[in-house]
Amino acid sequence: MAATDPLGALVRSRGLRLTAPRRRVLGVLARGEHLTPEVLTHLVGRDGGAELPPSTIYRTLQSLEDVGIVTHTHLDHGPPTYHLARPHGHLHLVCRSCKAVLEVEVQRADPLVAALRQETGFRADPTHMAIHGHCASCSASEGDR
Known part of the structure; x- marks a missing residue:
């Protein structure tokens, strides 16, 4: 995700730093899928960067959700799925x-x-x-x- 990327600018505009974990998680979520934290951890691990522990994925998702960039829903009785938030839901x-x-x-x-x-x-x-x-x-x- 380039420094001029709209998601990166959005992260900074919401008062967060664009850290490497945030960049990597957003890169996967930008594909438009609804992903569980487990699947997200797996996909982030395949991007060629250093392995991120699940706790880092969860903290990253929470911080992005706290500022309205990411949201989650429950598609079934399993874990929540995360995706990029839209202005109108x-x-x-x-x-x-x-x-x-x-x-x-x-x-x-x-x-x-x-x-x-x-x-x-x-x-x-x-x-x-x-x-x-x-x-x-x-x-x-x-x-x-």
Whole structure:
């Protein structure tokens, strides 16, 4: 990640130094995948740099999440998955059959969020969860469930 890279500038603009671990973690997350810390540790270890212990990966993820550069969600009952944050968030749709993860704009949940707030006073954050079901391809091949 070059010094003029937008992610590097973002890290510095949020008051953090662009350390080697942060640079390497962001380099992997910039691919756009949703990764568990374990998978992220493995991928960072394959970049040719010195091995980073899992504790460093976790601390790096936490510091980047604290300033809003990285976010996590729970796609299933396993460990959280991390990815770069977007300015407006998104919803995660997880196919129970093929395990594909689709992303849709968070505004799709506005009617549900508004109804929950009106009925219960609860302020829901739908970006932290995943909605499970079947993608279009699996629905077509398995018949509508």
